[in-house]
Amino acid sequence: MLYIKANNESFLTESHRVMGLLIGLCYDLKADYLKAGFSAAEVMEFDDEETIIGLEDALFQLGHQVERIGNGRALARRLAKGDRWDLVFNIAEGIKGRSREAQVPAVCELFAQPYTFSDPLTCALTLDKALAKRVVRDRGLPTAPFEVVSTLEEAAAVSLPMPLFLKPVAEGSSKGVTGRSLVKEREELVAVCRELLKQFHQPVLVETFLPGKEVTVGIIGNGSTARVVGVTEIFFTDKAEFAAFTTLEKGKKMEGNRERIFYRQVTDEEPLAAQARQLALVAYYTLSCRDVARLDLRCDAAGVLYFLEMNPLPGLNPVFSPLPIMAEWAGLSYVKLIDEIVESAWERYKCPNSSPRR
Structure with a gap:
């Protein structure tokens, strides 16, 4: 190729x-x-x-x-x-x-x-945020300390220091992320866990809150041809429903959020870009992603990026999904983006022994 x-x-x-x-x-x-x-x-x-x-x-x-x-x-x-x-x-x-x-x-x-x-393994693994975080953590990549809560007794026993961030362990599109997701008091922790357990019937991911910048990174390709399409910082206006945090996992809410959320291209000259590119590519290979993916990273108070989650099925709405937006900023039209996805997949079947890992 x-x-x-x-x-x-x-x-x-x-x-x-x-x-x-x-x-x-x-x-x-x-x-x-x-x-x-x-x-x-x-x-x-x-x-x-x-x-x-x-x-x-x-x-x-x-x-x-x-x-x-x-x-x-x-x-x-x-x-x-x-x-x-x-x-x-x-x-x-x-x-x-x-x-x-x-x-x-x-x-x-x-x-x-x-x-x-x-493939099925990667798609299942990455939807469970805790399992994905364990895999990237074992690879030595930074991710916020976390615990998984399945009962109110486990919620009361969480040992992580405040503040904490709570969300369902296996949902997308920011489902379950509200103004109550950022927990600052121990009494709130059990109450929010109770609400999430009741509503989503699945464990709750409880992790240390990272107060710094949030970026989303798009990657396309396999093996040695995999590359970062772009690095984009996510901003929130004073109209944001839940200020200062989101994952925008699919970008599906962007149509209604244009007055609340907007993006900024992180240029190659910015130190944040190099850090994000390196971490994103290693996570992409570690989780055996193929063809294309988009992942979310967030900085701690010192500006160090941490892995949040991986989306191996990124949104592809041509108007408001993050991946097509960052591709366009990089000079890659929507048609060309789809072309490269198809080409990447087709090459895998032409060369069945190729691996998505480096």
């Missing part, structure tokens, strides 16, 4: 770009689940029609045939019936369970169907 350099940006030459694939789109459409009776809170991670149309248009412009598949159950039915695609472009989140993001990759592997993005 040939890469050339222009304005510090790597990209595939047109003559080496794969074209003419039959690509199936696998996704969870928010409107479908709302019609089926799910609540807005249950489907906040899912995609809008705008995202699906954006992906279709980009893939059509790249010369591919595109067929909508739908959610994981629709994919399983089609594969069992004998349908196949050159590549499944998967952005499906799944509806229930901490392994829900692994469901579509697992079904694809069961039927030997090529697909984009990380």
